[in-house]
Amino acid sequence: MDSKFKQRLKRLHDSRLRAAAANERAEDQGVFTAETEKVGSPEGPASASLKAKADQGWQTLGAEVVQNERGQFLLLARHYGDASRHGHHHLGACRGADHSQLRRLMNRRAFECLVAEDMVFLDIETNGLGRDAGTYAFCIGVGLWVEGGLLVEQYVMGSLDEEVPMLAALGDRLDKARGLCTFNGKKFDVDRLEARYKHHAMASPFGHLHHVDLLPLSRKHLKGHVRYGLQALEERILGVRRIDDVPGQRIPPLWKRYLAGGQARLLDGVLEHNRIDIVSMPVLLAVLLETTPDLSMPDSSAPAATGAPEPRTQMPALKAPTRESSEPLNIGARLTRSYTLRERSTGLPKSKAELRTSAGPRLDDFKTIGERLRALRETADALIERDQSAQALALLFEMVALSPGNPYPLEQLARYYRAQGNRAFAEYFEARLKACAPY
Structure with a gap:
């Protein structure tokens, strides 16, 4: 056997003897190492x-x-x-x-x-x-x-x-x-x-x-x-x-x-x-x-024969539904777009006194939904009073999205579409207005 290998074995044997002796001394002193740990010992691992x-x-x-x-x-x-x-x-x-x-x-x-x-x-x-x-x-x-x-x-x-x-x-x-x-x-x-x-x-x-x-x-x-x-x-x-x-x-x-x-x-x-x-x-x-309420309503592949021109709004034009249709028109998707469209607008004032100078309420300016609703209503009132109802549509739809039981935007939307001759949309919002609880 090689002499170097014998020396390595002897060193390994000596180290094990020293470790065993150390463990015995530790046990005598009431201390337990990982190798001598006793189950249930007061000084165990737990x-x-x-x-x-x-x-x-x-x-x-x-x-x-x-x-x-x-x-x-x-x-x-x-x-x-x-x-x-x-x-x-x-x-x-x-x-x-x-x-x-x-x-x-x-x-x-x-x-x-x-x-x-x-x-x-x-x-x-x-x-x-x-x-x-x-x-x-x-x-x-x-x-x-x-x-x-x-x-x-x-x-x-x-x-x-x-x-x-x-x-x-x-x-x-x-x-x-x-x-x-x-x-x-x-x-x-x-x-x-x-x-x-x-x-x-x-x-x-x-x-x-x-x-x-x-x-x-x-x-x-x-x-x-x-x-x-x-x-x-x-x-x-x-x-x-x-x-x-x-x-x-x-x-x-x-x-x-x-x-x-x-x-x-x-x-x-x-x-x-x-x-x-x-x-x-x-x-x-x-x-x-x-x-984020569900605002789905019937859709139609063909517009209703109202003869009224499409209103000019800041939102994409809405197609009027018919009673025979069963395809849903997801107005909710349009509502989310109205946020972005309103942010880009420069003509939505906060109050009557600021009609010519204000850029309108930003969604980020208000911490609570109630604050946003109050600002949106004030702006919509000012626009409607100036006969700019079409420009207020985006704000009214946003109010419906934030507070589906609020009668104010439903009433204004019903009036707008009734005035435009859009019977299907008018009846839809009138039905929702009757169903909502009074404020």
């Missing part, structure tokens, strides 16, 4: 992990160590009551929004059967902003409606070896849900989590869920905004202004500092950022459900 988490300050943040069949992770939970306000909205009112309108919002029949309690709201915080294989979530925020309000749970990795049990816990939670709501989740949150489930050879929990992504829906139905980030929509639509919020680009560096030996308080702002993201989602969903 208590050691708890002590480590306490030393890092997780308990001061309200976190608890949760054990499942795949290991352990950190759980933080916070309950927001139905009476809690988020910007201009009470959470209880958002919970009571008509979720059956999801079918119309998503244009898919499968969403019709969902109720508020079926939905889970999901948002993640990651170690990077890219989509490469090394990007993983260290915090998974989940919101769900429970008795009395909204429960926000946050599954957090206290160390890198806690990702698998954290993902397993998320899977258990999603197995009980039917619907999933995210903000840009189709391109980021769910995409990243799917990759991590695949990386760990775990079954994906997303396959059975009906996914509602609020970002594309906001771009489609909340026209007139320059930015469609969640925080921008919070300020413009929900009336939420964050204070001392941690910007998204700072989250990965904070996580790296924590991994390098930092305290849990480094992530306190990150966790609060995640919680606000979660709470904003059901509120934004309720706004979308209530402010």
Whole structure:
């Protein structure tokens, strides 16, 4: 046998003897290493992990160590009551929004059967902003409606070896849900989590869920905004202004500092950022459900024989329907275009006194729907008084979109089309006017 090989074997044997002796000394002193750990020992892995988490300050943040069949992770939970306000909205009112309108919002029949309690709201915080294989979530925020309000749970990795049990816990939670709501989740949150489930050879929990992504829906139905980030929509639509919020680009560096030996308080702002993201989602969903009504009406391949000329409006000319037709004409699509058309207009004043100088109310100028409706009505009144009803059509249609039960725009539209000799349109808006509750 080669002499060098013999020397290597001797060194290996000596090192093992030294390790065994060290373990014996540790046992005599009541300390257990990884190799000599005893099940049920007061200084076993669970208590050691708890002590480590306490030393890092997780308990001061309200976190608890949760054990499942795949290991352990950190759980933080916070309950927001139905009476809690988020910007201009009470959470209880958002919970009571008509979720059956999801079918119309998503244009898919499968969403019709969902109720508020079926939905889970999901948002993640990651170690990077890219989509490469090394990007993983260290915090998974989940919101769900429970008795009395909204429960926000946050599954957090206290160390890198806690990702698998954290993902397993998320899977258990999603197995009980039917619907999933995210903000840009189709391109980021769910995409990243799917990759991590695949990386760990775990079954994906997303396959059975009906996914509602609020970002594309906001771009489609909340026209007139320059930015469609969640925080921008919070300020413009929900009336939420964050204070001392941690910007998204700072989250990965904070996580790296924590991994390098930092305290849990480094992530306190990150966790609060995640919680606000979660709470904003059901509120934004309720706004979308209530402010994008279905305004479909019969269509016809041939216009009605009224003989009246088509009105000159800022909207595309509408074809008059006939009673025999069964094809739907989606006025809702025209309503969304009216936002953009009104933004481009330079002749829509705010009040009678500003008819010659004002460029009209911008959709972004008002934080609440009520403020926008008041400005739109004031402008429409001024135009109608100047016999410019055709120019007011875009504003009236927008009012119908924002407040479908408001009799004012319905009455004005019925009068306009009656004066134009467009009987079918006039009767349609008159019928809606009779059906709406008086203000």
